[in-house]
Amino acid sequence: MGVKDRKKREKEQRRHQILDAARDLFMHKGYFDVRMDDIATGAEVAIGTLYLYFHNKDEIYATLCEEGLDILNRLIEDAIREEGSFQECLEAIGRSYLGFYMEYGSYYDVLSFVGMGFKQVGLSEELEKKITQKSDAAISKLEFVVKQGMEAGEIAEGDSKEVAFFLWGLLEGLIFIHRRGYMDAWAVDLARTSAVGMEAIYRGISR
Amino acid sequence: MGVKDRKKREKEQRRHQILDAARDLFMHKGYFDVRMDDIATGAEVAIGTLYLYFHNKDEIYATLCEEGLDILNRLIEDAIREEGSFQECLEAIGRSYLGFYMEYGSYYDVLSFVGMGFKQVGLSEELEKKITQKSDAAISKLEFVVKQGMEAGEIAEGDSKEVAFFLWGLLEGLIFIHRRGYMDAWAVDLARTSAVGMEAIYRGISR
Amino acid sequence: MGVKDRKKREKEQRRHQILDAARDLFMHKGYFDVRMDDIATGAEVAIGTLYLYFHNKDEIYATLCEEGLDILNRLIEDAIREEGSFQECLEAIGRSYLGFYMEYGSYYDVLSFVGMGFKQVGLSEELEKKITQKSDAAISKLEFVVKQGMEAGEIAEGDSKEVAFFLWGLLEGLIFIHRRGYMDAWAVDLARTSAVGMEAIYRGISR
Amino acid sequence: MGVKDRKKREKEQRRHQILDAARDLFMHKGYFDVRMDDIATGAEVAIGTLYLYFHNKDEIYATLCEEGLDILNRLIEDAIREEGSFQECLEAIGRSYLGFYMEYGSYYDVLSFVGMGFKQVGLSEELEKKITQKSDAAISKLEFVVKQGMEAGEIAEGDSKEVAFFLWGLLEGLIFIHRRGYMDAWAVDLARTSAVGMEAIYRGISR
DNA sequence: GATGAATGAGATTTCATTCAT
DNA sequence: CATGAATGAAATCTCATTCAT
Numbered sequence: 001m002g003v004k005d006r007k008k009r010e011k012e013q014r015r016h017q018i019l020d021a022a023r024d025l026f027m028h029k030g031y032f033d034v035r036m037d038d039i040a041t042g043a044e045v046a047i048g049t050l051y052l053y054f055h056n057k058d059e060i061y062a063t064l065c066e067e068g069l070d071i072l073n074r075l076i077e078d079a080i081r082e083e084g085s086f087q088e089c090l091e092a093i094g095r096s097y098l099g100f101y102m103e104y105g106s107y108y109d110v111l112s113f114v115g116m117g118f119k120q121v122g123l124s125e126e127l128e129k130k131i132t133q134k135s136d137a138a139i140s141k142l143e144f145v146v147k148q149g150m151e152a153g154e155i156a157e158g159d160s161k162e163v164a165f166f167l168w169g170l171l172e173g174l175i176f177i178h179r180r181g182y183m184d185a186w187a188v189d190l191a192r193t194s195a196v197g198m199e200a201i202y203r204g205i206s207r
Numbered sequence: 208m209g210v211k212d213r214k215k216r217e218k219e220q221r222r223h224q225i226l227d228a229a230r231d232l233f234m235h236k237g238y239f240d241v242r243m244d245d246i247a248t249g250a251e252v253a254i255g256t257l258y259l260y261f262h263n264k265d266e267i268y269a270t271l272c273e274e275g276l277d278i279l280n281r282l283i284e285d286a287i288r289e290e291g292s293f294q295e296c297l298e299a300i301g302r303s304y305l306g307f308y309m310e311y312g313s314y315y316d317v318l319s320f321v322g323m324g325f326k327q328v329g330l331s332e333e334l335e336k337k338i339t340q341k342s343d344a345a346i347s348k349l350e351f352v353v354k355q356g357m358e359a360g361e362i363a364e365g366d367s368k369e370v371a372f373f374l375w376g377l378l379e380g381l382i383f384i385h386r387r388g389y390m391d392a393w394a395v396d397l398a399r400t401s402a403v404g405m406e407a408i409y410r411g412i413s414r
Numbered sequence: 415m416g417v418k419d420r421k422k423r424e425k426e427q428r429r430h431q432i433l434d435a436a437r438d439l440f441m442h443k444g445y446f447d448v449r450m451d452d453i454a455t456g457a458e459v460a461i462g463t464l465y466l467y468f469h470n471k472d473e474i475y476a477t478l479c480e481e482g483l484d485i486l487n488r489l490i491e492d493a494i495r496e497e498g499s500f501q502e503c504l505e506a507i508g509r510s511y512l513g514f515y516m517e518y519g520s521y522y523d524v525l526s527f528v529g530m531g532f533k534q535v536g537l538s539e540e541l542e543k544k545i546t547q548k549s550d551a552a553i554s555k556l557e558f559v560v561k562q563g564m565e566a567g568e569i570a571e572g573d574s575k576e577v578a579f580f581l582w583g584l585l586e587g588l589i590f591i592h593r594r595g596y597m598d599a600w601a602v603d604l605a606r607t608s609a610v611g612m613e614a615i616y617r618g619i620s621r
Numbered sequence: 622m623g624v625k626d627r628k629k630r631e632k633e634q635r636r637h638q639i640l641d642a643a644r645d646l647f648m649h650k651g652y653f654d655v656r657m658d659d660i661a662t663g664a665e666v667a668i669g670t671l672y673l674y675f676h677n678k679d680e681i682y683a684t685l686c687e688e689g690l691d692i693l694n695r696l697i698e699d700a701i702r703e704e705g706s707f708q709e710c711l712e713a714i715g716r717s718y719l720g721f722y723m724e725y726g727s728y729y730d731v732l733s734f735v736g737m738g739f740k741q742v743g744l745s746e747e748l749e750k751k752i753t754q755k756s757d758a759a760i761s762k763l764e765f766v767v768k769q770g771m772e773a774g775e776i777a778e779g780d781s782k783e784v785a786f787f788l789w790g791l792l793e794g795l796i797f798i799h800r801r802g803y804m805d806a807w808a809v810d811l812a813r814t815s816a817v818g819m820e821a822i823y824r825g826i827s828r
Numbered sequence: 829g830a831t832g833a834a835t836g837a838g839a840t841t842t843c844a845t846t847c848a849t
Numbered sequence: 850c851a852t853g854a855a856t857g858a859a860a861t862c863t864c865a866t867t868c869a870t
Contacts, residue, residue, distance in 0.1 A: 007833090010833095011833085014833090014834095040836095045834075045835090046834060046835045046836055047835085047836065048834070048835055048836060049833080049834055049835075052833070052834075
């Protein structure tokens with residue numbers, strides 16, 4: 001009994017070791033420059049062990065993508081759940097998005113890579129569907145918040161989808177730029193710029 | 208003499224053939240899925256010939272990046288040169304940026320890949336410096352425009368760098384999202400969303 | 415005491431389970447395409463258990479070969495023991511050989527593979543010796559029958575070894591051809607062809 | 622012009638180098654124990670070169686099979702073409718078959734392996750069809766000879782297919798036995814045994 | 829005695845780059 | 850200058866065997 005449990009726990013642990021090592025490597029070197037050898041070394045297991053837990057390199061990668069999206073969605077949901085005005089909600093979402101990027105940067109990189117439209121990462125259609133689904137979920141939530149803001153009269157009427165998209169675009173774009181290193185080079189702060197930008201938009205669309 | 212000229216012309220032409228083939232391939236298949244063989248076939252030259260014109264695969268790639276950035280910078284300069292109010296200038300820049308993405312999409316993809324922050328492309332530091340330089344040039348121009356707008360009293364005083372960055376961020380983010388296919392899936396128009404978003408920001412920061 | 419007996423019985427049983435599973439797999443998929451995992455699954459034991467009963471994969475294979483040869487030899491002995499003329503004896507041997515092939519086809523395949531003359535199976539010298547020994551036993555018996563036939567004046571004098579070999583060759587060759595599927599393709603019956611062929615030879619060598 | 626010709630000749634030569642090395646290795650070590658490395662070393666080329674001439678290991682193997690069958694068929698045809706009595710023709714065919722085995726033993730091994738019914742060698746259906754076709758051609762020729770012998774009244778009437786099969790079986794079986802090393806062990810000569818056996822059959826079926 | 833997770837050597841194949849012609 | 854056959858390092862994945870529990 002206890003033995004079985006411990007074994008199961010150990011297996012789970014090993015799986016995590018592998019995913020942790022892989023995430024770290026994918027983040028720093030990108031999908032193509034990570035060798036299965038590297039992951040094995042990083043996880044302190046033999047190469048063969050990797051294939052005991054995952055079918056192939058792509059599956060490791062795919063698993064990381066899913067994990068990342070789950071975290072992101074949870075963060076956004078949390079941000080929305082907290083009640084408050086549209087403005088407060090917007091701020092919360094922005095903080096969540098940035099928070100995900102700052103705290104789970106490795107996932108961000110992993111996900112970006114998939115999203116780039118580079119088809120070489122032979123992800124299964126299943127995963128692609130999952131990613132789209134989970135991303136759609138995030139957009140839906142944002143649009144819902146916008147709609148509520150309009151209905152409450154807090155912001156001007158308009159195409160809620162469009163508004164949701166440019167809000168998302170601002171966040172995504174700033175992170176993208178930060179990721180490339182331009183903000184550090186220009187001594188611009190991501191959080192501040194994001195806050196100021198969101199506020200500008202808010203003022204631009206509020207009644 | 209005429210002979211020398213012709214030879215030179217032919218060499219230039221051959222170089223273009225190679226770059227054209229490479230750009231097309233990199234755009235459609237991504238850096239890693241393009242083989243030197245493919246480029247040679249596409250350019251209708253022998254594989255060895257590629258190495259007469261470029262040191263290696265990365266250099267071909269690097270040259271394309273530079274070309275792309277040159278075009279982008281030229282477009283932005285053109286947008287700024289046309290005189291007018293800050294608002295008009297902003298709109299012109301937005302249109303230029305989007306225009307670059309729409310008309311020179313292949314360059315955009317190529318550049319995005321570099322921008323991933325991943326080191327996997329293995330580009331030389333020299334190229335990285337060049338790219339940073341040329342990107343910086345673009346930001347400088349944008350910041351300059353913002354500063355002028357502030358000095359002219361058209362928009363509120365503030366950190367011009369910050370404003371420049373979130374304007375850029377909005378454009379970059381919207382393109383990024385569009386590139387991933389989400390806009391098509393949600394039936395949202397890139398140009399319209401961009402215009403509406405920019406206007407919102409403008410209202411948010413104008414006096 | 416009963417306990418010890420039961421244990422011994424269980425061990426013997428387990429050994430059989432393993433051999434049964436292995437024979438079945440080797441027959442259907444060939445030596446190289448059978449994994450130790452497959453055998454373990456088929457025998458409903460853990461992979462480690464295989465190594466409690468056999469040193470390695472080859473030993474399992476070798477054991478099956480021995481079993482097969484033992485059966486074959488027993489069948490031939492039975493055929494010879496029945497008294498009668500040389501002709502009757504010859505017919506009985508032919509029927510036995512074919513019977514072995516038809517009823518114990520899995521052993522036949524297993525043995526053929528060894529007989530390929532290829533060293534790739536990597537069997538121990540010990541096994542090779544055993545197989546040769548047991549095959550030699552079969553030939554000896556056949557030669558003895560031929561010699562008796564000559565001495566009895568039923569067939570012409572001659573090199574009894576040679577005669578034994580071409581009798582064996584006919585049987586072996588027909589089975590080989592049948593095994594490859596040519597008889598089915600040409601609608602030729604193995605048993606009949608063998609009988610007719612043996613009879614032709616008999617007539618050719620009988621006084 | 623001369624240059625092109627020489628290049629072509631060299632390519633053909635290299636192809637032969639590879640096939641020669643491969644045939645030798647397959648003969649001595651069997652399909653599975655031959656590594657692409659071994660073939661490359663044997664042919665004195667780099668590993669990559671192998672893949673310039675053949676798609677994969679199986680294709681090398683397949684090419685050897687075809688070559689072997691072509692040689693065999695040519696030999697049989699030659700044997701039949703020489704006019705003469707059925708008996709003479711039969712002897713000629715036997716000599717040819719044995720000759721193929723003795724002189725082109727490597728091909729024999731290669732072909733036997735395919736014929737064993739081990740499916741692991743992932744030969745294309747195309748090749749399998751070719752092999753069947755070419756083997757069928759050989760059988761057809763043999764049956765034709767038998768039929769002529771019957772019509773000429775040299776041998777007794779009967780099922781010509783059956784007769785053809787047991788003649789083939791005798792040859793195939795003797796070679797098979799020889800290949801396994803039993804003849805050497807028993808100091809029996811293949812050629813003699815074959816000749817005596819064929820003659821016995823001939824006597825058995827002649828009028 | 830039984831288990832099965834872990835091991836890691838080793839196999840096939842790819843492709844950027846070179847260099848003799 | 851142009852060619853393209855040859856190179857060989859390197860990557861992913863398999864599977865017989867071991868050994869701690």
